Amino acid sequence: MSNKEKHWEKTKGNMFLTLALWFFFGYIIFMFGESLNSASFLGYPLAYYMCAQGSIVAFVIILFWSANRQEKIDEECGFAERGEDD
Amino acid sequence: MFKGKFIDNLPKIYGTYTGGFLVFIILMAIAEQAGMTAKTIGILFVAFTVCIYAFIGWMSRTVQVDAYYVAGRSVPTVFNGMATAADWMSGASFVAMAGGIYFGGYTYMAFLIGWTGGYILVSSLLAPYLRKFGCYTVPDFIGTRYGGNLARFCAVVVLTLASFTYVTAQINATGTIAARALSIPFELGVWVGLVSILLCSMLGGMRAVTWTQVAQYIVLIIAYLLPIFWISNKGGYGFFPHLMLGEEVARLGELEAQFGLVKNAAADIKAAGVPGGLKSISLPHSEVPAGGMAAWKFISLVICMMVGTASLPHILMRYFTTPSVKAARKSVAWSLFFIALLYTSAPMLATLSKLSLMDPNLATGIIGKDISAVMSIDWVQAWTAQKQAFIADFNGDGILQLNEWFMRGDVVVLSTPEVAGLPYVISGLVAAGGMAAAMSTADGLILAIANALSHDVYYKIIDPKADVRKRLLVARGLLIVIGAAGAYIASMRITSILGAVAWAFDFAMSGLFFPLVLGVWWKRATRQGAIAGMITGLASGTAYLIYVYPKFMGNPAWLGIDHLRFGIIGASVCLVVMVVVSLMTPAPDSSTQKMIDEVRIPTGKTILGKQH
Numbered sequence: 001m002s003n004k005e006k007h008w009e010k011t012k013g014n015m016f017l018t019l020a021l022w023f024f025f026g027y028i029i030f031m032f033g034e035s036l037n038s039a040s041f042l043g044y045p046l047a048y049y050m051c052a053q054g055s056i057v058a059f060v061i062i063l064f065w066s067a068n069r070q071e072k073i074d075e076e077c078g079f080a081e082r083g084e085d086d
Numbered sequence: 087m088f089k090g091k092f093i094d095n096l097p098k099i100y101g102t103y104t105g106g107f108l109v110f111i112i113l114m115a116i117a118e119q120a121g122m123t124a125k126t127i128g129i130l131f132v133a134f135t136v137c138i139y140a141f142i143g144w145m146s147r148t149v150q151v152d153a154y155y156v157a158g159r160s161v162p163t164v165f166n167g168m169a170t171a172a173d174w175m176s177g178a179s180f181v182a183m184a185g186g187i188y189f190g191g192y193t194y195m196a197f198l199i200g201w202t203g204g205y206i207l208v209s210s211l212l213a214p215y216l217r218k219f220g221c222y223t224v225p226d227f228i229g230t231r232y233g234g235n236l237a238r239f240c241a242v243v244v245l246t247l248a249s250f251t252y253v254t255a256q257i258n259a260t261g262t263i264a265a266r267a268l269s270i271p272f273e274l275g276v277w278v279g280l281v282s283i284l285l286c287s288m289l290g291g292m293r294a295v296t297w298t299q300v301a302q303y304i305v306l307i308i309a310y311l312l313p314i315f316w317i318s319n320k321g322g323y324g325f326f327p328h329l330m331l332g333e334e335v336a337r338l339g340e341l342e343a344q345f346g347l348v349k350n351a352a353a354d355i356k357a358a359g360v361p362g363g364l365k366s367i368s369l370p371h372s373e374v375p376a377g378g379m380a381a382w383k384f385i386s387l388v389i390c391m392m393v394g395t396a397s398l399p400h401i402l403m404r405y406f407t408t409p410s411v412k413a414a415r416k417s418v419a420w421s422l423f424f425i426a427l428l429y430t431s432a433p434m435l436a437t438l439s440k441l442s443l444m445d446p447n448l449a450t451g452i453i454g455k456d457i458s459a460v461m462s463i464d465w466v467q468a469w470t471a472q473k474q475a476f477i478a479d480f481n482g483d484g485i486l487q488l489n490e491w492f493m494r495g496d497v498v499v500l501s502t503p504e505v506a507g508l509p510y511v512i513s514g515l516v517a518a519g520g521m522a523a524a525m526s527t528a529d530g531l532i533l534a535i536a537n538a539l540s541h542d543v544y545y546k547i548i549d550p551k552a553d554v555r556k557r558l559l560v561a562r563g564l565l566i567v568i569g570a571a572g573a574y575i576a577s578m579r580i581t582s583i584l585g586a587v588a589w590a591f592d593f594a595m596s597g598l599f600f601p602l603v604l605g606v607w608w609k610r611a612t613r614q615g616a617i618a619g620m621i622t623g624l625a626s627g628t629a630y631l632i633y634v635y636p637k638f639m640g641n642p643a644w645l646g647i648d649h650l651r652f653g654i655i656g657a658s659v660c661l662v663v664m665v666v667v668s669l670m671t672p673a674p675d676s677s678t679q680k681m682i683d684e685v686r687i688p689t690g691k692t693i694l695g696k697q698h
Contacts, residue, residue, distance in 0.1 A: 008686055015210045026203040026388060031381055033192070033374040043332020048372035051195040052433035053328060056202045056426045063209055063419035070214075071412055079687045081410045 007077035014073060018066040025050075025058040093160055100165075103138075104304050110134060111308075115511045124510040125269060131514035132267040132521055135305055139298045139525065140285035146297050147289035151554055151697050154291035154561065155222040155537060157407040159696075161296055166413075167420025169296045170404045172303035174201075174425055176252075177259025177524025178587050180306060183429075184502075185495025187436035191371040196384045198429050200391025202422060207396035209418035213405040215606040215685050217414035220692025221406060223534075224399040224598070225542040230694060231605040232613040233678070235547050240620040242538045244597030245399045247624070249531045250572070252398075252590035256528035257283070257569075258576040260521060267517045273577045279525070280573040287529050288562050291537075295529045296407060302522035303424065309519020310428050314435050317506045321442070327434045334441050338371045341444045345453060345488040350480070358478035364492040371440065383646050390653045394591025397598040400527075400534035411688035439502040444488070450505055457486050465504050469497060532572065536564040588650045589631070596627030596656025600664055609682050611664065614671045619664030627656020 029036060033047040041049045074080045092099075114127055152158055161169065179201075186194040221227045224245060229238030260279025265272045286298040314327055324330025349368040374380075395401065404421075405414045442450040452460045457479055460466055469475035476492040499520070503512040540561035545552055552560070597620045604611040632638045635649040647654050673679075681693055 004683060004687060011686065018206060018210045022203060022206040026199060026206075026392065027385055030196075030199070030384055030388070033381060033384065034376055037372070037374045040332070042329055044335055045372045047374050048192055048195075048335065051192060051198060053430045055199055056430055059202050059206060060419065060423050060426050062206060063422055064416075066206075066210060067412075067415040067419050070415060074412070074688050079689045081412055081688050 003077050007073065007079055010073045010077070011070065014066060014069050018062060021062050022059070025055045025062070029055070093162065096162065096165055100300060100304065103301060104308075107135075107305060107308065111511065111515060114514060115509060118509055118511050124513070127510055127514040128267040128517055129269075131518040132264065135518045135522060136282045136285075136525075139301060139522075140282065142298045142301055143286040143288070143290060143294040146294035148291065148293055149554070149558065151557065152222075153293045154558055155406075155541065156403075157291075157293040157296045159407055160409055161407040163408060163413045163417040164420050165300050166296070166404060166408055166417040167424050168303040169299035170401065170417070170421035171424035171428075172299040172306065172522070172526035173400060173404055173530040174421070174527070175306065175428055175523050176527035176587070177256055177263070177520055179428070180310065180520050180523035181259070181496045181499045183432045184435040184439070185498035187433050188440055188498045189365050189367055189369065189495060191369045192374055193369055193380075193384065195433065196387040197391060198432070200388040201395060202425060202429055203388065204392035204395025205418055205422040205425075207392060208401065208405075209415055211603050211607065212396060212402060213418050214411045214415045214688065216402060216602075217405055217408060218411050218685050218688060218692060220694040220696075220698075222541050222694075222698070223538045224402055224602070225538050226546075226694070227605065228601055228616065229542060229546065231678070231681070232601075232611075232616045234613055237601075237613055237617050237620075238542050238546060240617055241598065241601070242542050244593065244620060244624055245538050246535050248398065248590045248594035248597075249400060249535045250568075251593060252587060253528055253531040253535070253568075253572045254575045255587050256524050256531065257572045259524035260528060261573075261576055263517055263521045263524065267514075267521070276573050276577045279521075279528075280569050283525050283528050283532065284566060284569055286525065287533055288565055291558075291561065292403075292407060292533065295533055296404075298529065299526045302526040305522040306519040306526075307424070307427055309515045309522070310435075311431060313503045313506075313508060313512050313516065314431055314438070316508060316512070317438050317442075317502065318434070320506065320508075321438070321448075323438065327438065328430060331434055331437050334437050335372050337445065338437065338440060339373065341441075341453075342370055342488075345444070348487075348489040350489050354480060355478075358480065360476050360478055360492050361473040364474075364476050364494050366489045366492050367440075368489065371437070379646055386647060386651050386654060390588070390595065390651050391591055393595040393599050393657060394588075394653060397594035397602065398591065399538070399594070399598075400530040402602075403534055403537070404530070435502065436498065439498050439505065442502075442505060443491075450507075453486055453488050453491060455486055457484055460486050465501060469493075469501060528569075528572075532565060532569050535568050536561060539564050539568075589652075592627060592631070592651070592653030592656065593624070595653040596660060597624040599657055600661045604664060604668075606682070606685060608668075609679055610668055610673055612668045612671045612674055615664045615666075615668030618667040619660040622663045623656045623660025626659040627652050630655040 029050055036047040037045040039046040114130065118127060148154055186197065216227055219227050225238050225241035228241035257276060257279055260283065261272055261276030264278045265275030287295045318327035319325055323334060347368050347370060350366060405417060408414045408417050442448055444453045445451045446454040457477060461477065466475065474494045474497050477486060478490050478492065480490055500516060503516060540557065544560050545557050601616045601620055631649055631652040633641050634643050634652065684690060684693060
């Protein structure tokens, strides 16, 4: 397997993992919003909290985490950009 | 001459700018104490900020193609994040989102999830690859990846339809705010707003829009957060409202049970003469509506907004401006960070303003009080006089019930500082913030349309031999034409029949999402497949919209897919048609396959040259 193929396999893996987390925080929990709301977090009903803050914060964390992971993959396969960083 | 140094000095420049803006707020507060009128403060706030944006726009003027189209690809990640956040958060987000939560509660908050989660799709499926491609516009990618002018042209059509749906609402918002702050008629306010918008973008294109958007983000986020923290601390709800309003949310639930959530009959509303666009609270704040259909309605709205986010060209093109592929990816994360600062605050603002009106134990509460006493409150009089609020005593008991208090959604953000008894300087600040939000989004949208028409239609299709001077002249001319068209439509006040902002998302996802994503992720996708997908996706989505929208044909929604969600139909058709047609036509040639391989790795030259 060439380096390019290996890189693409790993990139795809990262993409699927990121989207799985995205799917969990964006969809799965809201399928159970009704039962989730009987629990509470910081005094807020849980489904309400996930909507107002929880999932949004999770999205931000997922984005930074996934970008770092992808950078590692690029580096590992020798496709990291040099000298044109901000 | 100015640029290399300029980029290095960015934190210092915008730090000084933020400090200067805070000093301006303090000066205004002092002036208010010294007796300056509310009207003068409002005018100064809007005029001062707009002049600064215009100054930045003038400083960023350029005669280079890559500076005009992609800001010279030199915008650092964090600043591009701020610019994207301003680009993203429209006048509607700024003034209407808290109001939406105020009336819609949990059900409305699907928008919050949809308008944030879409960035994960942008980051993992599109932005880094489009940056590597090196395109100037979104149709530029479609045209080069699939080849041929027809594919390019279809993408321009979808882009124009989606962005134009969005832009009239933004110009409308700048008009409303300019009219209110400067005390001029709305029709004039729209044109004042347009001139301000064009001052920011005309001379410097993307470069000017980028640096004004950063400045606008700073104004809008200060204007949004300051009142929330102030009210929360003043009212003793907690010094950090986001983590400390649990009790207040629970209290709202109690109050809803006490007053009862009543949905007024349309006939009653009409008989009482409630002005159009005003609503009363009839949905619970935090309670999740029961049943599978309710959950599906929530989730289907989230799908449309997320997928739509990832297809809107004015957002995607912001990631063409970063120095590298890596920076594009990080920049998406920063964008969402800056957006989240406002979006996580909107529910808190809605909670605080709802409580201050509903809780009879508070001095500010009006529900459950004597109507004649409520009518004598200054702000109630001011807003009812402007037909932004209304009282209808349905049961004739002289007491204001929850379903008898009507208000326009925008009023929640605009009136809360006043209702909570904050000094007028805060209301002036909020007006400047709303103006910044509406202007920055309108700028991005008008530029997206004008760039697509000037680069993809004029330069790539009509006159490929045009020189740089002529190209930029056409680009600027189109900017004026499109802005004027938007302002003209906005000034006719027909926005109510133009439909919701959500439509822009549905149009974009119907026609563009799968051609963009499959262009990177599926080598087998062919030109014929993409063209067929774009045409049938957009056509079926639009047909379904006409079929289901109450003001057009008004048929019952199929599976709960109403006019806000028609993108689900369009995008599904687009996917199926694109895959089937692609498989029926010969695979793309080897040079296209090689091009896609190149797009998938961050290093190496961009596919399209630096200047093309």
